[in-house]
Amino acid sequence: MADTTALPLQQLIASLDNTCLPKILQVCSGVYFQGSIYEISGSEVCFSTGDLIKVIGIELLSVCCEDIDNNEKFELPINHTGLFKVVPEEMPYNTVEEMVSLRPVGLDSCLPFTFTSRSKMTFDNFTVGAGTALTVLSIEHNTGQEDQVRCHVQGQQEASAEVHIPLSSHGQFIECESVERFTLREIMSSPCLRSRKFRFVNTTKCERPLVLTPIYQVNAIMHLRKNILKFPSSLEVDVVDVTELCKDVNFVTPLSLTEVLSKPEESFPAVVEILEGPETRSLFKCSWLPQISQNSHLVFHKVGTSAMVLLSSLKGRKTQQYFLVSQQYGGRFRRRPREFNSVYELYVASVQAPGLKFSVTRNCDEVEEEGLPALSVGEQLEIVRCERMELPCGSSTGQKQSVEALLCQRLQEADDGDENDDDEEEVKQEDEREEIFLPLYMQGHFVEVLTDNKKYKLRDLGKEFNLPLDVKVVSRDTELETDPLSGFACLRIEGAMLEPTIQASFPNKPDHCFEIPTQWLSMSVSFTRDPLPWPSGEPPKWHVDRVTEVTDTFFYEYRKQGNSDAAPPPRPPKRNLTSSKSCKKASKSSKKSSKGDKSKHRPDKSTPTKELANLTLNTKKRPPAPPPPAILDDQPPPIVPRKHSAAEVTTGKALPNTYVEREDSKKKVLVCEVEADVDSDHDYETVDDNLVAMMKAAQENVMFY
Structure with missing residues (x-):
């Protein structure tokens, strides 16, 4: 046991902050004897006399309030909204110097403060009466002279003055109550305020003075133990700081994957041990994830940043699947026409790719009062721009309704005419192109018109086209044992990302590597001194898996990050029954007029x-x-x-x-x-x-x- 002063764990932890960590503490005595076990939040904590604890982090959880009069204790959360005021010390001070030096909050950090004198004082022909409030503004340090405190005196009829009082002045000086109010978080953030006594501003709750003590959650590791301990600082254990004496003691240091990324390149390759495995509900559905468990080992080859894309299969009879694919994927893709279920989807696609051409795959009936035109299967249209159109029927107030719509041109199909008349036909078709408005809220079934039949690499698709993009694998990646992307008739590239990754493998298959996205997987590891699973200086040829299947939860979390501010599609205008009936009557007026006077002579059905x-x-x-x-x-x-x-x-x-x-x-x-x-x-x-x-x-x- 080191020859140092033992302190309660609560007191010692309260004197620390994260800037001075880590600290090595040794258990001296307390309620936890040899081999005793204390269960905290479902985890067992065992402290024995002589155990070494390496504190690696502290987090403020709550505040313990102790009533000085009856020693009662209760806890308040750190975000408690109540206010507190400082309780002045009752003991009078004999000199100004004693009052300044014995102030527990420290003078320099808690100025100004106010005190009174029980006796009359005179300084340089200036007399201060008994009970007069003096506010200390600063301490004056003059070379060759005695230090003084510069005080403010508030006189009668709003008269004020300043007086310099030597620190050696004798009398009976009493500290006055301050008007300042503090929150729990403000008190705990100041070491000076933490040593003072406080009282609730709302005196109906507790009028007696309280001593406030912070309660921290301590994150620590123990000698010869691999998991991270989490326990409150309120445990009744006496400890001693032995950081300087135990510098050479080897502690197992747990590291998160994010901390592994900050390791220098010289640290790799290395064999690591899994201290805390990934969560059971993971975002990945890959083959290597079930093999990662507590106490298993991995080989970390290197760290870096990988360019990846997120692919999804189209909805159909089978369950929709999602894949995280590296842009180093060696297969070839061919573009596939995209399918759209509304005009708004066409609009979103046209913003990224102007001049989009599409074909109608299902008939659409005309609804005149809502501005919906009639479309037939096989019609081809080209998007010109987005503008506003007026509906045929106005609102109930008599004003015309205008909605956003896509201005499109119908594309005429080429006729089988003479070759000599091709130029004339093209000019005629351009002149006769019919313009049509499609409201953004219109539902329909459309498919993109493509003329591109070229094969692309995955990294080239992201450079030449805007995402999302529908593709199909036409040639698989030959470096992969099984390519899961080659069996889909159509895949959609949802987006691209740069992911910090760790290239890893299992010791029994060091050449078969995979990439771990550190931002999407949480686990704790520790570096070991185990030898690498290959001859020294002869690393194997690595084969890296470029495709990782992920869950729908991963896809939704990704969409949440990228499209959190995306505007919803527009809603159709409210129907006005009166105007709708008038529009229908106007459209059928010619039909009714052709019937003659038959409607006038209709017999009574009754x-x-x-x-x-x-x-x-x-x-x-x-x-x-x-x-x-x-x-x-x-x-x-x-x-x-x-x-x-x-x-x-x-x-x-x-x-x-x-x-x-x-x-x-x-x-x-x-x-x-x-x-x-x-x-x-x-x-x-x-x-x-x-x-x-x-x-x-x-x-x-x-x-x-």
Whole structure:
């Protein structure tokens, strides 16, 4: 045990800050005897007499408030919003020098402060009465003279003066209460204020003076233990600072992946041990992640920054997949036309690539009052620009509504004409290009029109085109054992990024490397002195995996970082039912005018009259008669005259056809054979003479053929 003064852990930790760390402490005594275990937040902490603790970080958690009168204690969070005021010391000071030197807060950092004297004092023909408040402004240090304090005196009728009081002046001096108010965070940030007593500004809560003590979370490592300990500084343990005596003691130093990046190049390659593995819910779905666990080993070859892109498979029957791919990927890609489900998506793509051409893949019906045009499958359009268009129907206030829309040109398909007329046709097509407005809120199904059939490397696609971009792998990366990208019909490049990475491998396969993105994976490692798993000076030829599959959570987190301020697509304007009806009536006015006066003589449906029954039967349209069959001879077939009986004419019955018997005609005729009987219980409709004449003419035509 070192021959130094032992202090409670709480007191010693309160005297430290992160700038003086690390510190090595040795356990002297306390409630934790040899082999005792104390459980804190689910982790076991064991302190024995003589144990060495290396403090590597402290974090302020809360403040312990101790009532001086009854020794009661309670805790307050560091972000407590209540205010505190300093409680002045009750003990009088015999000299000014004693008052200045014994002030626990320190004079230089806590000026000004106010005190009074119980007796009258005179300085250079200036008399200060008993009980007069004196505010210390500064300390005057004069060469060859006694040090003095420069004080401000507030007299009667707002008169004020300054007086210089020597430090050796005798009397009974009492400190006055200050008007300043402090928060807990302000008190804990000042070592001078932490040693004073305080009282709540709101005296109804606690009127008695309190001693405020900070409680820290201590991050430490112990000798011969690999994991990081986290415990509060309020543990009742006495420790001693042995930092200078234990400089040569070897502690296992846990490092995060971010701290590994700051290591010099000479530190690599090296064998590291995993002290704390990655989280169980990881952002990666790669093959090497399940093999990384606590107490396992890795080989860190080098650190650096890798250019990567994020790829996603298109939504379909299978689950959508996401890949983080290095731009050193050796496969070749070919562009694929992008699909769009709204005009707004077309607009976003046209901002990055002006002059975008697209084709319609599903018919769209025209909605005039909303400004939606009719589109047919196969139509090709080219985006000109985005501007505002006025809707045909105005709002309820009578003002016309204007919305943002894409101005597009319909592209005419090339006709199969003579080669001599090609130039004239092209000029004619340019003159006859039809302009059309597509509101941004319009839904539809469109596909990009591409004429590019070139093969690209992954790094070239990011230079020549804007992202996102749809591609397909046409030649796989031959350096990879299995290329997971080659089996997809279409992939979308979502974005590009620069990622700090660590090139690593497992000791049993040192030549098969992979890249660990340090910003997306959290684990703790420690450098070991184990030898490298290959002969000295003969490193193997490395094969680096360029494709890492990630989860949808990774994709959403990436999108959150890049598109947090992206504006949502526009909403369609609110429909005005009155204006919509007027627009529909205006568009159908020509159709109504062509119908004549038929609409004026519509019968009342509530009164079932004979005219309504006749109109109902006459308005039923029958299919036209089939065309006559082809006649081989030039002579027409003989015509057999039809004889009408008197009963047929008087009763209005239609007799069945005796020349050709057809089931359909029998059924139609039988419906009309029943006479209207007034005395009958059944309500049959009466057939008029016009209907009988029409049916007779149809039967004669059947006999003709």
